[in-house]
Amino acid sequence: MTALSAAAERLRIRSGAYAGQTAGLARGHVQANLAILPADWAGDFLRFCQANPKPCPLLAVSEVGDPALPTLGTGIDIRTDVPRYRVYRDGVLTEEPTDIRDLWQGDFVSFLIGCSFSFEEALLADGVPVRHIAMNRNVPMYETNIDCVPAGRFAGKMVVSMRPMAPRDAIRAIQITSRFPSVHGAPVHFGDPAAIGIRDITKPEHGEAVPVEPGEVPVFWACGVTPQVAIRTARPPIAITHSPGTMLITDLLNTHLSVL
Amino acid sequence: MTALSAAAERLRIRSGAYAGQTAGLARGHVQANLAILPADWAGDFLRFCQANPKPCPLLAVSEVGDPALPTLGTGIDIRTDVPRYRVYRDGVLTEEPTDIRDLWQGDFVSFLIGCSFSFEEALLADGVPVRHIAMNRNVPMYETNIDCVPAGRFAGKMVVSMRPMAPRDAIRAIQITSRFPSVHGAPVHFGDPAAIGIRDITKPEHGEAVPVEPGEVPVFWACGVTPQVAIRTARPPIAITHSPGTMLITDLLNTHLSVL
Numbered sequence: 404m405t406a407l408s409a410a411a412e413r414l415r416i417r418s419g420a421y422a423g424q425t426a427g428l429a430r431g432h433v434q435a436n437l438a439i440l441p442a443d444w445a446g447d448f449l450r451f452c453q454a455n456p457k458p459c460p461l462l463a464v465s466e467v468g469d470p471a472l473p474t475l476g477t478g479i480d481i482r483t484d485v486p487r488y489r490v491y492r493d494g495v496l497t498e499e500p501t502d503i504r505d506l507w508q509g510d511f512v513s514f515l516i517g518c519s520f521s522f523e524e525a526l527l528a529d530g531v532p533v534r535h536i537a538m539n540r541n542v543p544m545y546e547t548n549i550d551c552v553p554a555g556r557f558a559g560k561m562v563v564s565m566r567p568m569a570p571r572d573a574i575r576a577i578q579i580t581s582r583f584p585s586v587h588g589a590p591v592h593f594g595d596p597a598a599i600g601i602r603d604i605t606k607p608e609h610g611e612a613v614p615v616e617p618g619e620v621p622v623f624w625a626c627g628v629t630p631q632v633a634i635r636t637a638r639p640p641i642a643i644t645h646s647p648g649t650m651l652i653t654d655l656l657n658t659h660l661s662v663l
Numbered sequence: 664m665t666a667l668s669a670a671a672e673r674l675r676i677r678s679g680a681y682a683g684q685t686a687g688l689a690r691g692h693v694q695a696n697l698a699i700l701p702a703d704w705a706g707d708f709l710r711f712c713q714a715n716p717k718p719c720p721l722l723a724v725s726e727v728g729d730p731a732l733p734t735l736g737t738g739i740d741i742r743t744d745v746p747r748y749r750v751y752r753d754g755v756l757t758e759e760p761t762d763i764r765d766l767w768q769g770d771f772v773s774f775l776i777g778c779s780f781s782f783e784e785a786l787l788a789d790g791v792p793v794r795h796i797a798m799n800r801n802v803p804m805y806e807t808n809i810d811c812v813p814a815g816r817f818a819g820k821m822v823v824s825m826r827p828m829a830p831r832d833a834i835r836a837i838q839i840t841s842r843f844p845s846v847h848g849a850p851v852h853f854g855d856p857a858a859i860g861i862r863d864i865t866k867p868e869h870g871e872a873v874p875v876e877p878g879e880v881p882v883f884w885a886c887g888v889t890p891q892v893a894i895r896t897a898r899p900p901i902a903i904t905h906s907p908g909t910m911l912i913t914d915l916l917n918t919h920l921s922v923l
Contacts, residue, residue, distance in 0.1 A: 570853045577837045578849060589838060593830050594854065594880055620854055663923065 408432070409476065412652045417483040422501045424541075424648040425486060426520060433586075433657055434650035435462050435475065436516040436627035437485055438634065439503075439643040442467045445512035447555030451633060452514065454552035458561050458629035460585045462653075465513040472515060476654035481513045486649035489631075494638030499646050506643065516627050517586035518650055519564055521657040525579050531572045534613045541648055542566070543607035544626050548600025549591070551629065556639075559632040563591060563599070563623040565607070567615040573622050580624065582663045592623040599623065609647060668692070669736060672912050677743040682761045684801075684908040685746060686780060693846075693917055694910035695722050695735065696776040696887035697745055698894065699763075699903040702727045705772035707815030711893060712774065714812035718821050718889035720845045722913075725773040732775060736914035741773045746909035749891075754898030759906050766903065776887050777846035778910055779824055781917040785839050791832045794873045801908055802826070803867035804886050808860025809851070811889065816899075819892040823851060823859070823883040825867070827875040833882050840884065842921045852883040859883065869907060 409429040415421050425434055440448050445467075452459035463475050472479045482504045490498045490506065500506070519542065523533050535542045542564045549561040568576060573593055581589045596604045604621060605612050609628055615621050634642045645651065669689040675681050685694055700708050705727075712719035723735050732739045742764045750758045750766065760766070779802065783793050795802045802824045809821040828836060833853055841849045856864045864881060865872050869888055875881050894902045905911065 570855075570858070571851070574837055574849055574851075574853070577834055578841050581838050581841075589834055591831070591834075593834070595830075595878070598830070598878060618855070618858060 409652050409654050410478065413476070413479065413484045416486050417480065419501060422486045422649070425650045425652055426648065429652050431524070431656055431658070433462070433653045433655040433660060434518050434520045435653055436518050436630070437481070437643070437645040437651055438514045438516065438630050439481070439511050440514070440639055441508060441641065442510040442512055444556070444637070444639045447557050447637070448514060450554035451551070451557035452516070452630070454554050455629070456584070457587055457591060457625035458551065458627065460517040460587060461514060462517050462585060463515040467512055468509040470507065470513070472513065475515060475651070479651070481651070482507050485645045485651050487646035489644045489646050491634055491642045491644070493640060494635045503643055508641070515651060516630065517660070518627055519587055519624060520650070521586040521660055522580045522583045524657050525583065525661070526576055529575065529579055531568070531576050531579070534567050535611070538613055540613060541610035543612050544609035544628055545596070545601045546608045546632065551633065556637040557633040559629070559636045561591070562609070562626040562628040562632055564610070564626040565604070565621045565623050567613065567619040568622050569619055573620060576622060582661045584662060585660050587625050587627070590622050590624050594620050596621060669912050669914050670738065673736070673739065673744045676746050677740065679761060682746045682909070685910045685912055686908065689912050691784070691916055691918070693722070693913045693915040693920060694778045694780045695913055696778050696890070697741070697903070697905040697911055698774045698776065698890050699741070699771050700774070700899055701768065701901065702770040702772055704816070704897070704899045707817050707897070708774060710814035711811070711817035712776070712890070714814050715889070716844070717847055717851060717885035718811065718887065720777040720847060721774060722777050722845060723775040727772055728769040730767065730773070732773065735775060735911070739911070741911070742767050745905045745911050747906035749904045749906050751894055751902045751904070753900060754895045763903055768901075775911060776890065777920070778887055779847055779884060780910070781846040781920055782840045782843045784917050785843065785921070786836055789835065789839055791828070791836050791839070794827050795871070798873055800873060801870035803872050804869035804888055805856070805861045806868045806892065811893065816897040817893040819889070819896045821851070822869070822886040822888040822892055824870070824886040825864070825881045825883050827873065827879040828882050829879055833880060836882060842923045844922060845920050847885045847887070850882050850884050854880050856881060
């Protein structure tokens with residue numbers, strides 16, 4: 404668990420040798436959700452993140468036009484160091500390249516947003532089982548009826564991730580994730596999915612379904628896919644995000660995100 | 664909210680002028696559950712409390728035969744300063760006097776145990792509604808199928824108190840009560856009452872029922888009535904407790920019990 408291993412993974416991704424999911428790579432290091440916007444959209448988006456810190460906890464914002472993110476890692480180039488990107492044009496997903504050097508604009512601003520991988524590592528370290536990891540699936544994610552606080556042209560419903568747990572484990576998970584406000588923090592809901600507008604728990608809009616066993620309740624955390632919904636709503640001429648599950652691996656340690 | 668007001672309430676109780684519930688008296692001050700046992704039973708009981716810190720969080724243990732509790736308040740006389748006592752002989756409740764000076768033995772040891780009044784004050788201060796307080800009832804308490812860790816002659820099932828809450832408030836209540844480990848701490852369960860052996864949520868064994876409204880879940884905390892069950896099981900020749908709801912008012916401030 405050294406900064407070198409995170410840097411080494413970034414170089415492997417930059418070279419094109421790896422374009423897959425980043426879960427489990429460079430264990431112990433913070434991974435981040437990405438959103439890139441032109442500078443004239445960046446002010447609104449920054450206010451959107453500030454107003455919605457549970458789905459959009461900001462880890463770093465770049466200088467205009469600069470692909471470096473010095474507070475997240477030495478030598479990061481955001482144009483090459485994410486395994487796979489999503490390009491949205493006027494709010495519509497148009498391509499999923501592995502490199503965005505040819506799309507880069509001098510007015511681009513990169514936003515790096517905390518990811519639940521950090522708190523999942525803390526849950527597992529404490530002995531709290533995480534179903535989708537045990538089943539080797541992507542976490543199930545749902546679009547809810549919870550309105551984000553709008554900011555300028557950005558608005559939309561909150562996306563949540565779901566982990567089924569026995570109540571005893573859910574209580575412990577609430578304690579543990581409360582210590583990690585920069586990676587979504589405590590859950591936003593547990594129990595009845597319909598109470599937050601989820602019609603069918605077996606049909607997540609993103610990721611893969613996992614079973615909720617008898618005696619368990621679904622526990623819902625705000626999710627870093629929320630900004631992608633806001634971008635589809637705002638329809639900027641161009642926006643670039645990571646592809647779900649393929650994150651930026653940073654030099655930061657997950658344990659350093661704990662506030663307590 | 665001064666130590667004087669707590670001391671003044673104790674004097675009023677000592678004089679015999681007040682023998683009722685202590686909820687709401689000397690607001691801001693810690694109130695405590697009481698168990699008094701002969702010295703040859705005190706070692707087992709101390710180990711029982713140590714092994715079961717959620718139902719039996721110890722605030723103070725007296726010297727043998729000494730009715731004072733200097734760490735809880737100046738001038739406390741445990742023989743007179745609780746509004747109403749319960750006397751158990753061979754595990755059977757025999758009387759509920761307002762003064763135990765004539766029952767006092769030179770080998771008595773007093774155990775003062777944290778009480779949920781302290782965390783309820785923190786919940787209300789944070790805007791989390793507490794149903795039984797709003798309805799001016801005693802909190803509903805239930806005997807569960809959760810075994811306490813036995814210690815010597817003391818054993819028994821855990822008693823829990825229940826507060827119905829919307830999931831959002833329950834998540835906040837878990838955060839708040841986690842800061843108060845010396846007054847039962849985080850809940851032990853939420854949701855399905857049958858999962859902890861409660862057959863009928865409308866029929867608490869102690870206190871008064873409150874409704875669980877649609878969209879709410881019952882949230883269960885370990886309860887300071889648990890030691891009374893253990894005393895009924897252990898059947899010491901004599902044991903004295905407080906009568907439910909009539910607590911020892913101490914000079915300590917609730918806010919000082921917060922670990923965070």
